[in-house]
Amino acid sequence: xxxxxxxxxxxxxxxxxxxxxxxxxxxxxxxxxxxxxxxxxxxxxxxxxxxxxxxxxxxxxxxxxxxxxxxxxxxxxxxxxxxxxxxxxxxxxxxxxxxxxxxxxxxxxxxxxxxxxxxxxxxxxxxxxxxxxxxxxxxxxxxxxxxxxxxxxxxxxxxxxxxxxxxxxxxxxxxxxxxxxxxxxxxxxxxxxxxxxxxxxxxxxxxxxxxxxxxxxxxxxxxxxxxxxxxxxxxxxxxxxxxxxxxxxxxxxxxxxxxxxxxxxxxxxxxxxxxxxxxxxxxxxxxxxxxxxxxxxxxxxxxxxxxxxxxxxxxxxxxxxxxxxxxxxxxxxxxxxxxxxxxxxxxxxxxxxxxxxxxxxxxxxxxxxxxxxxxxxxxxxxxxxxxxxxxxxxxxxxxxxxxxxxxxxxxxxxxxxxxxxxxxxxxxxxxxxxxxxxxxxxxxxx
Amino acid sequence: xxxxxxxxxxxxxxxxxxxxxxxxxxxxxxxxxxxxxxxxxxxxxxxxxxxxxxxxxxxxxxxxxxxxxxxxxxxxxxxxxxxxxxxxxxxxxxxxxxxxxxxxxxxxxxxxxxxxxxxxxxxxxxxxxxxxxxxxxxxxxxxxxxxxxxxxxxxxxxxxxxxxxxxxxxxxxxxxxxxxxxxxxxxxxxxxxxxxxxxxxxxxxxxxxxxxxxxxxxxxxxxxxxxxxxxxxxxxxxxxxxxxxxxxxxxxxxxxxxxxxxxxxxxxxxxxxxxxxxxxxxxxxxxxxxxxxxxxxxxxxxxxxxxxxxxxxxxxxxxxxxxxxxxxxxxxxxxxxxxxxxxxxxxxxxxxxxxxxxxxxxxxxxxx
Numbered sequence: 001x002x003x004x005x006x007x008x009x010x011x012x013x014x015x016x017x018x019x020x021x022x023x024x025x026x027x028x029x030x031x032x033x034x035x036x037x038x039x040x041x042x043x044x045x046x047x048x049x050x051x052x053x054x055x056x057x058x059x060x061x062x063x064x065x066x067x068x069x070x071x072x073x074x075x076x077x078x079x080x081x082x083x084x085x086x087x088x089x090x091x092x093x094x095x096x097x098x099x100x101x102x103x104x105x106x107x108x109x110x111x112x113x114x115x116x117x118x119x120x121x122x123x124x125x126x127x128x129x130x131x132x133x134x135x136x137x138x139x140x141x142x143x144x145x146x147x148x149x150x151x152x153x154x155x156x157x158x159x160x161x162x163x164x165x166x167x168x169x170x171x172x173x174x175x176x177x178x179x180x181x182x183x184x185x186x187x188x189x190x191x192x193x194x195x196x197x198x199x200x201x202x203x204x205x206x207x208x209x210x211x212x213x214x215x216x217x218x219x220x221x222x223x224x225x226x227x228x229x230x231x232x233x234x235x236x237x238x239x240x241x242x243x244x245x246x247x248x249x250x251x252x253x254x255x256x257x258x259x260x261x262x263x264x265x266x267x268x269x270x271x272x273x274x275x276x277x278x279x280x281x282x283x284x285x286x287x288x289x290x291x292x293x294x295x296x297x298x299x300x301x302x303x304x305x306x307x308x309x310x311x312x313x314x315x316x317x318x319x320x321x322x323x324x325x326x327x328x329x330x331x332x333x334x335x336x337x338x339x340x341x342x343x344x345x346x347x348x349x350x351x352x353x354x355x356x357x358x359x360x361x362x363x364x365x366x367x368x369x370x371x372x373x374x375x376x377x378x379x380x381x382x383x384x385x386x387x388x389x390x391x392x393x394x395x396x397x398x399x400x401x402x403x404x405x406x407x408x409x410x411x412x413x414x415x416x417x418x419x420x421x422x423x424x425x426x427x428x429x430x431x432x433x434x435x436x437x438x439x440x441x442x443x444x445x446x
Numbered sequence: 447x448x449x450x451x452x453x454x455x456x457x458x459x460x461x462x463x464x465x466x467x468x469x470x471x472x473x474x475x476x477x478x479x480x481x482x483x484x485x486x487x488x489x490x491x492x493x494x495x496x497x498x499x500x501x502x503x504x505x506x507x508x509x510x511x512x513x514x515x516x517x518x519x520x521x522x523x524x525x526x527x528x529x530x531x532x533x534x535x536x537x538x539x540x541x542x543x544x545x546x547x548x549x550x551x552x553x554x555x556x557x558x559x560x561x562x563x564x565x566x567x568x569x570x571x572x573x574x575x576x577x578x579x580x581x582x583x584x585x586x587x588x589x590x591x592x593x594x595x596x597x598x599x600x601x602x603x604x605x606x607x608x609x610x611x612x613x614x615x616x617x618x619x620x621x622x623x624x625x626x627x628x629x630x631x632x633x634x635x636x637x638x639x640x641x642x643x644x645x646x647x648x649x650x651x652x653x654x655x656x657x658x659x660x661x662x663x664x665x666x667x668x669x670x671x672x673x674x675x676x677x678x679x680x681x682x683x684x685x686x687x688x689x690x691x692x693x694x695x696x697x698x699x700x701x702x703x704x705x706x707x708x709x710x711x712x713x714x715x716x717x718x719x720x721x722x723x724x725x726x727x728x729x730x731x732x733x734x735x736x737x738x739x740x741x742x743x744x745x746x747x748x749x750x751x752x753x754x755x756x757x758x759x760x761x762x763x764x765x766x767x768x769x770x771x772x773x774x775x776x777x778x779x780x781x782x783x784x785x786x787x788x789x790x791x792x793x794x795x796x797x798x799x800x801x802x803x804x805x806x807x808x809x810x811x812x813x814x
Contacts, residue, residue, distance in 0.1 A: 065590050073692040087594065087777055176692045178683060178774025184485035244771070250684055251773050427594065428776045431692050 061085055069098045073176045073431040076441035080418070080430070087427045092419040096412075099445040107405035111371030112138050115402065116208040119392070122407060123443035124205055125168055128154075128161040129385035130407070131210035133392040136291055136381040138212035141374045141396050144343055148335040150214035151293040156227070156330045157200070157210065158292075158383070159323040163234070164193040165386035166316040166323075169438040173313060174245065176431040177254050182244060189237050196226045213347050214340025224331060231328050238317060245313070255310035259421040259433030262307060269420075270413045273388025274319065275437055278304030278311035285384035292383075297329045309429075309436040316438075319386075345372050371400035380408075387411050387438055411443035450553050459540070462559040466539045469755075470714045474501040476759075477714075477766050484770040505707060513703035518588030527586060528701065528708035531579035534572040535715040541565040542722045543633040545732050546750040557732075557751070558633060565632040566614055569723060570607070573679055576716065577603035580681075580688055580697050583709070587700035595697030598777060599688045602678060605784030606685075610675035612792035616668040616799050617661055617727050623803050624659075632723070635661075636731030662728040667795045669728045671788055673761070676720040678784070680713065683769040690774055721761035722754070729757045 065082045068074035077098035083091040107118050119134040120127040132154055139146065146154075171186025194204045199220050201207040209216045245251045261271070263279040276283055284301040286294050302318035304311030340347050348367050349360035376398040382391035388410030395404040414437050421433050447455075475490065475498055482489030490497030515524070540559025547556040562568050577599055584596020617635070622628035624638045639661060643654040662669045678685035689696035698709045725731060734753030736746040775783065 063590060065594075072695065086597075174773070178686075178690070178692065179772070180481075180683075181485050181770045184487060188486055245773075248771075248773065250775055250779075253779055254773055254776055426777055428687070428690070428693050428774070 062090065067430070073172075073434065075172065075434060075439055078415070078434070078439060078441055078444075080434075082422075082427075082430065084427065089422050089425055089427065089430060092422045092430075094415055094418050096415065096441070096444050099441045101445070103446045104405055104407060108402055111400040112212055112374055112402065113367065113371050115405070116211050117206070119405075119407065120206045120208050121442065122409065122446050123385060123387065123390065123411065123440050125165040125440050126158075126161050126385045126387070126390075127205055127207055128158045128210060129383050129390050131208065132158050132292065133381055133383045133385075133390050133407075134394075134405075135210050135212045136383065137379050137392040137394040138374065140379045140381055141377055141394060142212065142346065142372075143375070144213065144341050144346065146214045146292075146341050147338045148293065149218075149337040150339050150341070152330050152334045153215050153219060153339060154210055154292045155294050155297070156219075156327055156334070157197070157215075159326045159330070160193050160196065160227075160230070162323045162386045163230075163320045163327075164190045164197075166320050167193075169316055169386070169435070170241065170313065172438075173309075173432070173435040176435040177251065179245060179248075179251065182241070185237070185241065185244070189234065192230055192233065196223070196230065199223070199226065211340075213343065214338070218339045227327060227331050231324050231331075234320065234324055238320060241317065252310065254428075254432060255313060255436075256308060257306070258309045258425065258429045259436055260306060260308045261417055261421050265420055266307065266417065269416045271388065271417050272413065273384070273386070273410050274312050274315045275414050275417065276388065277301065278315055279307035280305055285382050285389055289382060291381070294326070296333075297326045299323075299326050309432050312436040312438075373398060373400055374402075382408065385410055387440065387443065388414060407446055409443045409446060411437075411439040411441075412446075415439050415444055450551065454550075454553055454555050458555065458557060459559050461557070462540060462544065463536065465544060466536065466715060466718065469718050469758075470711065471501045471505075472498070473714045473718055473762060474504075474710075476762070477769075480763065480766045481770050484767075508707035508710075509704050511703040513701075513705050516588065516700050519700065520586040520588065523582045523586035524700075525705075527579045527583035528705045528712075529579075530582065531576060531712035532708045532715070534576040534579075535712040535719065538569055538572045539715065539719040539722065541569055541632050542719065542726055543636050543731060544722070544751055544754050546736070546747070547633075548747060556633060561631060561633045563629070563631050566618065566630045569632075570611055570614070573610075573716075573720075574603070574607060576712070579709075579712070583701065584697040587697075589700050591695045591699050592697045594694045595688045595690075595699075598694075599681070599697060601777075602681075602685065602687060602780060602784075605781060606675045606678035606788070609671055609784060609788035609792050610679060612789065612796055613668040613672035613675065614727065616792070616796050617665055617672075619796075619803060620661060620665055620799060623807060632726050632731075636726050636733065639730040640733050658730055658733065660728060660730040660733075665728065665799070667791070668799075669724070671792045671795070672724060672727070673764070674783075674788060676724060677765065677768065678780075680716045680720055680765075682713075682717065682765055684772040684774050685780060686774060687777060687780060692774075717762060717765060718758065721765070722758045724761055725754065725757035729761075731757075 063084045065084050066079065067082055068079035069077035074080065079095040079098065081093040081095065082089050103118055103122055107115055110118055115134055115138070116131050119130040122130050135154075167186045167190040171183045171190075174180075174182025174186065197207065198204050200223065201209040201216070261275065261279055263281050265271075266276045266279045267281060272283065272285075280303055282301060282303055285291070286299075287301060299322045302315050302322065304315055344363055346367075348364050349357070353360040354364050374396040376396055378393070378395040380391055380393045382389045384390070389408060390410055391408030393404070393406040393408065394402050397403040418433065418437065421437070422430055425433070478500065479489045479497070481487075490500035493499040493503045515521070541562060543556065543558040543561070545557030547554055549555070580599035580603075581596045584592040584594070584599065587593070618628060618630060621635050621638055625634075629635060629638075639659050641659045643657050643659050643663070644651065646654060657663065681688045687693075689698065698706055701709060730753075732750035732754040734750065736749045738746045
């Protein structure tokens with residue numbers, strides 16, 4: 001019993017029960033707060049308006065709720081342990097690792113040309129960004145520059161990928177808040193982009209299209225029509241989303257002031273991407289450390305103000321518009337030329353040459369069995385993925401496999417913010433906050 | 447009670463029950479189809495023409511599934527809750543007149559389960575009772591997510607039932623001026639909405655004689671409040687906090703098989719009953735042109751039921767439309783809407799319509 005409590009001649013539960021006299025009934029232990037304010041509250045002499053439960057609530061008034069890994073709106077297999085007081089969340093503990101597949105370790109077993117198939121599966125909503133970060137890192141170790149056309153194709157694909165990833169974020173954010181139609185609309189528009197990806201790379205996801213040394217193939221014939229159709233269609237669709245969400249008072253009430261992060265918290269936790277920019281911090285890798293020639297194109301970095309779910313949603317919508325503008329510029333200015341570097345030690349020979357030249361056959365065989373050797377050294381290259389700074393750290397010991405590959409996953413860092421963003425909010429805000437951080441569990445666990 | 451009277455009672459209860467079941471089957475299918483259409487999907491299409499038998503297929507599937515009983519449940523309440531959901535849902539509809547009364551061999555047949563003179567009170571009582579099923583299901587499941595759902599249901603039902611009741615009072619008060627004294631019988635309220643407004647305001651007679659004498663026109667605010675309240679009362683979006691599957695998965699998380707199907711059935715039966723009540727209270731129920739004499743007698747006999755169903759399905763369509771459009775409210779916003787907007791609004795409207803009615807009946811206070 002601490003000093004600031006005084007026993008008022010009563011029986012305390014757990015001690016030996018005294019013989020009760022009739023007057024002892026109902027007597028209780030009363031905590032005496034010397035400030036008097038708290039005592040007044042307890043005696044009902046003052047009424048606290050908008051009374052907020054403090055941390056001194058009884059242990060048994062709290063309930064630990066397990067949310068996930070099987071829960072409709074934890075975006076995969078995220079598990080949260082939530083300490084609830086009624087419907088109010090006091091503490092949150094994210095538990096990750098349910099999708100851990102050891103991809104970073106696997107990366108050490110694959111040679112540099114095989115690595116792309118591995119990293120593309122990490123953030124499965126933004127596969128091009130993973131491939132891009134990896135390829136840029138390998139190229140920096142090799143000391144090669146890709147031709148301008150390859151760089152432009154990379155920008156085109158990765159910015160379209162940003163749109164498709166943000167569309168999923170908008171769709172799931174809508175779904176989690178209860179706007180079920182938004183789910184379908186977001187996926188409908190994403191389909192258009194995925195169809196273009198499939199036409200270009202042969203796959204809808206996990207493309208392994210951006211490779212060290214360039215891209216796997218040139219853009220397919222008629223690609224300009226497809227991209228132009230996307231650019232024409234999307235602004236109209238985004239306006240429709242505004243009608244459905246932005247002009248909807250319930251949506252605004254559900255998102256404004258929810259899941260708030262301050263700029264200090266965001267920078268302190270290493271949060272990047274739309275979540276960081278929603279707090280007003282102007283930080284975009286595309287501007288800070290331009291890659292793949294993205295500095296040639298004009299675009300703005302939309303910033304938020306309050307760091308809440310609403311700002312993050314707005315930023316995603318605006319970023320889709322900015323990415324489309326980049327895509328349009330790429331489409332207009334794409335240079336002619338080769339789509340991969342003209343370096344026989346990295347790039348496999350064209351298929352036709354293999355039938356004619358013994359040396360080409362040998363090169364092809366060596367490249368796809370042994371791989372190419374990369375000079376010893378280490379490097380870190382980051383790109384701006386839809387979720388934030390996606391970095392690839394590569395160490396080479398001079399062999400054909402990386403000595404160490406590490407991915408700086410934005411979802412992993414962003415997830416750290418969940419306990420702060422969710423503290424003292426309502427149960428219904430949980431799902432809105434998770435969706436607005438847009439974690440991809442494949443990116444978190446790797 | 448004579449034998450013919452007895453058989454008439456049996457027949458009309460069975461007919462009402464059958465209508466409700468068929469309407470519910472169609473409801474579930476219609477919701478899926480309409481939502482699918484609004485969301486660029488196709489919806490059910492395999493079972494029967496346009497997938498109309500989808501609900502039957504789903505029902506059969508659930509019927510033959512194992513009803514798992516988790517170990518931690520409070521067994522008695524756990525088993526009772528689904529029945530507590532279904533029974534009031536069916537009883538509510540028994541109050542609704544769904545067709546024009548007619549006479550067979552000197553016996554008057556009212557097309558309604560039972561014409562109680564306290565019909566509206568019975569409806570309120572039953573809809574309050576239905577909340578117990580959710581609360582008990584949440585509590586008896588012995589699981590945390592259903593418990594949260596049950597707690598939410600308690601608060602929601604209390605707030606929105608008050609608004610619903612107050613909106614009903616305004617209608618009852620208005621109906622009392624439309625005929626011979628006040629009534630709480632839904633059949634009587636519907637009958638008093640027959641015809642058009644006619645010459646109630648002489649200057650506007652050319653227009654008013656074409657406008658049906660529905661309560662919705664003088665009681666538009668009460669209608670809006672009532673409609674919002676029944677959306678909340680039936681736990682539909684955007685007030686579906688009780689079974690918000692994205693947050694707390696729902697109060698029936700621990701139910702499976704036929705027990706879950708009963709909650710599901712109760713929800714859709716409730717939607718139909720509540721929309722039917724709204725149509726009867728505000729949209730004139732089965733009233734509508736019957737073209738008597740111009741068309742065969744059988745057609746003009748069925749037409750009132752058709753009007754009733756058309757009005758009800760119009761309101762049900764609004765339910766689906768709202769669900770496709772609006773996000774879900776948060777718990778505190780739900781409470782705010784209920785206590786700070788709807789209930790004061792309903793009270794203000796009640797006072798205002800009381801003032802207008804007494805003014806029309808007794809004249810201005812200073813004129814006497």
